[in-house]
Amino acid sequence: MKRVDDAGHEWEEAEVEAAIKEIVAALTPGGTSGALKRATRLEADLGWDKWYKLKVVKPVKKRLHETLEDNVVLYEVKTVGDLVNYLWSRMDEPGPVP
Amino acid sequence: MVVVLLVAAAPQAQAQRRWGVEIGHSYSSAKALHQPATFTLNVADSVTTDIQGGVLVGGPIGSSASLEFGLRALAGSARSKAESEYGAIVRGYAALGEWVGALSGEYEADGGFDVQKGVLGAEVTPLGEMRWCLGVRCARSRLQWRPWLGVGVGNSFRGARELAAPEGRTFVRVYLRGEVSWVPREGVELNLEATGWYLARGSEGRTNTTASMAVDLWKGVSMTTKVQVGCPPPRFVYARSLSVGLGFVLRRDGEAAALGSADSR
Numbered sequence: 507m508k509r510v511d512d513a514g515h516e517w518e519e520a521e522v523e524a525a526i527k528e529i530v531a532a533l534t535p536g537g538t539s540g541a542l543k544r545a546t547r548l549e550a551d552l553g554w555d556k557w558y559k560l561k562v563v564k565p566v567k568k569r570l571h572e573t574l575e576d577n578v579v580l581y582e583v584k585t586v587g588d589l590v591n592y593l594w595s596r597m598d599e600p601g602p603v604p
Numbered sequence: 605m606v607v608v609l610l611v612a613a614a615p616q617a618q619a620q621r622r623w624g625v626e627i628g629h630s631y632s633s634a635k636a637l638h639q640p641a642t643f644t645l646n647v648a649d650s651v652t653t654d655i656q657g658g659v660l661v662g663g664p665i666g667s668s669a670s671l672e673f674g675l676r677a678l679a680g681s682a683r684s685k686a687e688s689e690y691g692a693i694v695r696g697y698a699a700l701g702e703w704v705g706a707l708s709g710e711y712e713a714d715g716g717f718d719v720q721k722g723v724l725g726a727e728v729t730p731l732g733e734m735r736w737c738l739g740v741r742c743a744r745s746r747l748q749w750r751p752w753l754g755v756g757v758g759n760s761f762r763g764a765r766e767l768a769a770p771e772g773r774t775f776v777r778v779y780l781r782g783e784v785s786w787v788p789r790e791g792v793e794l795n796l797e798a799t800g801w802y803l804a805r806g807s808e809g810r811t812n813t814t815a816s817m818a819v820d821l822w823k824g825v826s827m828t829t830k831v832q833v834g835c836p837p838p839r840f841v842y843a844r845s846l847s848v849g850l851g852f853v854l855r856r857d858g859e860a861a862a863l864g865s866a867d868s869r
Contacts, residue, residue, distance in 0.1 A: 536743030553741025
């Protein structure tokens with residue numbers, strides 16, 4: 507089932523996951539999206555510190571057109587999967603076609 | 605000779621979804637919280653104790669700011685009153701574009717509470733930069749660091765002027781703090797926090813460094829070496845210590861971390 511971002515673009519959850527993995531990989535030294543799992547921990551596995559996690563906010567806004575709350579990223583997003591779930595939960599289900 | 609062990613506590617915040625608790629060497633930085641909080645009992649010549657620890661409770665305020673409350677202590681009968689210190693802090697953070705800013709109010713006291721200071725502080729750090737290992741561990745060097753630039757304005761509200769030296773009754777201090785972490789291989793972590801202060805009254809400088817190396821042995825049980833050298837506030841009296849031993853701790857997200865020590869000050 508597709509959902510819609512704030513710019514009106516439709517996304518499958520798998521597409522969101524792929525986009526998130528590419529964003530995370532681009533922010534990780536030596537990182538590749540293929541090596542990332544949903545269970546990959548941003549701090550323990552990728553070596554990000556608490557504040558570095560906020561680096562995802564801008565590319566997510568640019569590519570997936572969603573604005574993430576800083577404190578959710580800081581305190582609740584521990585893994586790649588958390589980020590995918592958070593972003594997916596922010597997207598809207600498509601409304602009825604007029 | 606010396607020794608006996610210690611330590612460490614295991615904070616858990618699973619029940620509180622967004623607020624968490626961390627225990628480590630001090631609340632001063634993330635890497636200081638990665639260093640062990642230790643209680644050391646020395647039974648060599650006479651029974652002495654050494655306590656080095658801090659606790660930090662923090663969580664979100666609204667959608668983009670967060671608040672922390674912390675306590676710390678360098679204390680115990682192995683330290684003189686001048687070498688001992690206690691502190692408590694309230695600190696708020698907010699992301700400001702590519703920067704993070706913090707405002708804080710801190711209480712500082714020496715071991716005998718002969719000198720007590722209140723400090724209002726502001727500090728900033730960049731979010732991070734991949735190519736400089738700033739905030740993120742580099743793939744090859746396994747190194748990660750973070751700088752903080754801050755300024756504190758304070759008042760020494762208890763203690764003789766000479767005890768409050770080199771800062772005096774009212775003071776301004778500018779500081780640069782660096783946190784460095786190195787993971788040479790899986791299960792081994794070195795953490796260092798170094799701070800340099802410029803004390804406006806008298807145009808003097810002071811530094812303090814704490815470092816630890818933890819080798820993970822089994823599910824968070826680690827062999828840890830810990831060093832502290834320098835002149836920390838409020839008295840800025842030179843002190844140094846070296847601790848080696850076993851320890852254990854759990855962080856709020858359930859990840860095991862190294863902690864602990866036995867003393868050879």
